[in-house]
Amino acid sequence: MPPTAIATPDKATPLLFEGLTWREFKAIEQLLDRPGYRLSFLDGVLEIRRMPGEPHETVKKRIAALLELYLLMAGFDFTPTGSMTLESEGGAVKREADESYKLAPGRDRPDLAIEVVFSTGGLHKLEAYRRLQIKEVWFWEDGVLEVYHLRGANDALSYEKVATSEEVSGIDLALLLRCINMANHVEAVKTFQRSLRS
Template sequence: MNLKLENAVQQQVEEQRFLLSGVTWEQYETLRATLDDFPGLRMTYLEGMLELFMPSEEHEDIKTTIARLLELYAIEKNVRLYGYGSATYRKKAKERGLEPDECYYLNTKKEFPDIAIEVIVTRGLLDKLEVYRGLGVPEVWIWQQGQLVIYHLSQENYEPATRSEFLPDLDLDLLMRCASMPDQHDAVVAFRDALQ
């Protein structure tokens, strides 16, 4: 296992990313099990490459705000949405594994979530869409610089979409406006008021 240290720190954002190469599947599983109790640590594994990521407070604020808004939407619209946060998902045959920032199942739990949400504050070192593709996650939402892009898995590749296949009536512009608000409580209240 070769350690290549890449620290992707940007404009006083306290996110840290480290990339290890030549990591076997067994080493990845051992590291994941060993470091499970390390608060906040995320791992992304892609065919022998392992990214270790410690999210910033800004990252966690945005992902929590989006989660609160989405969960409020599901309650208001009576959608059976089940959140699993940053649970670990992996597939040995495809040599892929990760913890989404947030993830959801609709109606019932399956092997992999229906929707995964990723917040990008600093550039990642591995292609997460490639990891999700190998896991077969049907929909990935990526938030970056106040914009939300939804990707649908079509055939073998992700394609950008204008709306969620699972939540087609969700007003994405409203969600982005509220998620961009500096105060979580104000964002949730504004979103709730707009839904009613």
């Protein structure tokens, strides 16, 4: 009998190096530009995270396939920006989402960042995205999807956990999550597509 959900590997802990300047971080980043590793930076702390391989890629690509299907059918004029590097020297932050999207033309930065979490510890991801002013962040972890929306203005920005997406209006997050967690990719996409058409 085939599995009914995506298998998840044991969680790894990233390496953290404290007390770096932005300039030191940028020099290290050039030296450690290797496939399978992701570097992030926040407030002088360098995080080196080994990507967990196939399960991580399966979930992130599943989310992208389902979300892009919804965006197309719902009429969004969107641009997928993938794991585009987002950084701000003034904010002392660098982050790469697993997937990201500009949800309307003319945007300077993505409106939505998606994180697929297969590790523990590390930098405070929401703080990094707050400094980068990403309007909405989705976290998939252990078969659960959490959505955070940026509130406030200027120095008073903070994320609030929300039950529905404010950037991807109308999407059924319960249906999306059910399809993300299905074992078979084609069946997941077909199930989601059938539900969108009905």
